[in-house]
Amino acid sequence: MASVTYEHVWKAFGDNVVIKDLHLEVKDKEFLVLVGPSGCGKSTALRMLAGLEEVTEGNIWIGDRIVNDVPPKDRNIAMVFQSYALYPHMSVYDNMAFGLKLRKMPKDEIDRRVKEAAQILGIDHLLDRKPKALSGGQRQRVALGRAIVREPAVFLMDEPLSNLDAKLRVQTRAELIRLHKRLQTTFIYVTHDQVEAMTMADRIAVMRDGVLQQLDTPQNLYNHPQNVFVAGFIGSPAMNFFNATLTGTKEEMYVDTGGFRLRLPEHIAREVSDWLGKEVILGIRPEHLFHKAFAMPGINPQPIKAKLDVKELLGNEELLYLDANGQQFVARVDARVDVVAGETVELVVDVDQIKLFNPADEQAIYS
Numbered sequence: 001m002a003s004v005t006y007e008h009v010w011k012a013f014g015d016n017v018v019i020k021d022l023h024l025e026v027k028d029k030e031f032l033v034l035v036g037p038s039g040c041g042k043s044t045a046l047r048m049l050a051g052l053e054e055v056t057e058g059n060i061w062i063g064d065r066i067v068n069d070v071p072p073k074d075r076n077i078a079m080v081f082q083s084y085a086l087y088p089h090m091s092v093y094d095n096m097a098f099g100l101k102l103r104k105m106p107k108d109e110i111d112r113r114v115k116e117a118a119q120i121l122g123i124d125h126l127l128d129r130k131p132k133a134l135s136g137g138q139r140q141r142v143a144l145g146r147a148i149v150r151e152p153a154v155f156l157m158d159e160p161l162s163n164l165d166a167k168l169r170v171q172t173r174a175e176l177i178r179l180h181k182r183l184q185t186t187f188i189y190v191t192h193d194q195v196e197a198m199t200m201a202d203r204i205a206v207m208r209d210g211v212l213q214q215l216d217t218p219q220n221l222y223n224h225p226q227n228v229f230v231a232g233f234i235g236s237p238a239m240n241f242f243n244a245t246l247t248g249t250k251e252e253m254y255v256d257t258g259g260f261r262l263r264l265p266e267h268i269a270r271e272v273s274d275w276l277g278k279e280v281i282l283g284i285r286p287e288h289l290f291h292k293a294f295a296m297p298g299i300n301p302q303p304i305k306a307k308l309d310v311k312e313l314l315g316n317e318e319l320l321y322l323d324a325n326g327q328q329f330v331a332r333v334d335a336r337v338d339v340v341a342g343e344t345v346e347l348v349v350d351v352d353q354i355k356l357f358n359p360a361d362e363q364a365i366y367s
Contacts, residue, residue: 002063002076002153002186003028004049009058011044011210018044020210022058027202031180031187035197036207036233042190045207046156049188050079062154078147079156082163084139086131092118093127096145110149117148120182121175137168141175148183157189161196173199194234198222206230228281228362231355237286237319239355240329244282246275255282255356259324260304262351271366272356280365283355286319289331291339292346301348308345320345 004026011019018041026032034042047053049060051072059066067075086095093114100110118124121141131139140160147155157176161169177200180187191197197204198218206213206221206229214226218234225231231239242257246264253269253276254261262282264272272280295301306322306329313335320331322345331347339345356366 003061004154004186004188005059005061006045006049007059007061009045009048009060010056011041011048011053012056018210019048019056022210022212024205024212024215026186026188029184029186031177031189031200031202033189033191033197033201033204034207035191035194035204036213038192039209040207041210042192042207043158046079046158046188046190049075049154050077050156051075076153077156078150078152078154079158080143080147080160082159084131084143084163086139086142088131091128091130092123092134092142092145095131095142096149099146100149113149113151114145117145120148120179121145136164137172140164140172144176144179148179152185154186154188155183157187159191160189161191162193169196176200195236198234204234206233224364224367225283225355226364226367228283228357231283231357231364231367235285237330237332239283239285240289241357242282242284242327242329243279243359245279246272246277248276250276255280255354257282257324257327259306259327262302262304262349262354265300265351268351268354268356268366275356275365279359281357281359281362283357284329284349285353286330286332288350288353289329289333290348290350291331291333291337292348294334294337295348296350299348299350300352302351304347304349305344306347308339308341308343310341311339322347 006022006024009019009022034045036042044053048055055068059068062075096114097110118127121144123141161172164172201218203217204221205215208229214230221234244255244257246253247256248254250273253264255264306324308320309323310321312319317335318333318337320333322329322331358365
């Protein structure tokens with residue numbers, strides 16, 4: 001088992017800097033997810049840890065050892081890629097055992113590890129099959145098994161579920177969580193899917209353009225985003241943002257979008273009193289907007305009205321795509337709401353849950 005530390009790491013390909021001063025500590029036995037849009041540098045960070053890319057500047061530690069110049073085979077890590085990369089002419093058993101055979105490990109130890117890993121993953125009945133006879137989910141388990149048999153200090157996973165269909169992704173996510181608990185090993189997992197990140201991680205590192213934006217638990221990222229990017233990236237559907245101004249007085253302060261106006265609770269008004277009269281970005285999550293007839297008890301409601309453009313029925317809930325004086329936003333409401341396109345919808349906002357950001361640098365001023 002081992003911790004992992006990126007110590008002010010930079011990575012450049014010529015003049016193109018893809019990782020900028022990454023300082024990140026992954027705890028021993030932690031499940032950490034690197035998440036961000038395509039091109040943000042998350043896979044490059046993982047490949048540097050694996051030894052597949054050289055570090056331009058800074059140090060990477062595995063445990064108490066700097067591994068910048070350590071060959072990949074000597075780093076005691078195992079990596080699972082997006083592609084299964086199985087040998088088509090070999091059986092499942094031989095695919096899982098191949099790396100151990102290269103290390104000239106005793107046959108009985110190879111057999112023990114392969115069968116134990118296969119049992120953990122529920123593929124012990126598939127050991128004699130070739131990859132072409134397996135489903136996508138089974139092939140992914142074989143790729144995981146090939147990593148498990150090495151008994152590494154750190155597991156690295158680069159979007160391993162992206163080739164699976166939606167139902168199988170959900171199932172395999174749960175299996176990976178159970179696997180982490182069973183193996184008690186450090187997992188570092190890369191994905192662009194924030195749902196995967198939220199459901200699997202002990203902590204999430206959100207990246208953008210090679211820069212770490214925020215490192216925190218899934219719940220803290222959701223409840224207390226540090227900037228507009230994190231607020232919009234975490235949560236599905238994404239947070240709604242409105243250009244607004246803080247108006248009124250310090251005793252009775254409002255956030256005014258032009259399409260609607262919300263009175264701020266006293267505790268929020270106190271924190272943002274210096275912003276009175278200034279422009280802000282208002283953030284409201286779709287799940288904190290309720291139809292007037294189905295508002296949850298215990299919330300701090302403020303009424304707004306908006307015109308319905310489109311409605312999506314999802315079975316247990318509806319997504320309402322709305323327009324308030326030219327500002328579009330989404331509300332996630334009770335499926336019993338009966339409205340049609342073109343109607344004016346009466347909603348309430350749980351104002352205790354709103355976020356406010358500085359338009360200049362998009363950093364949170366209340367989150």
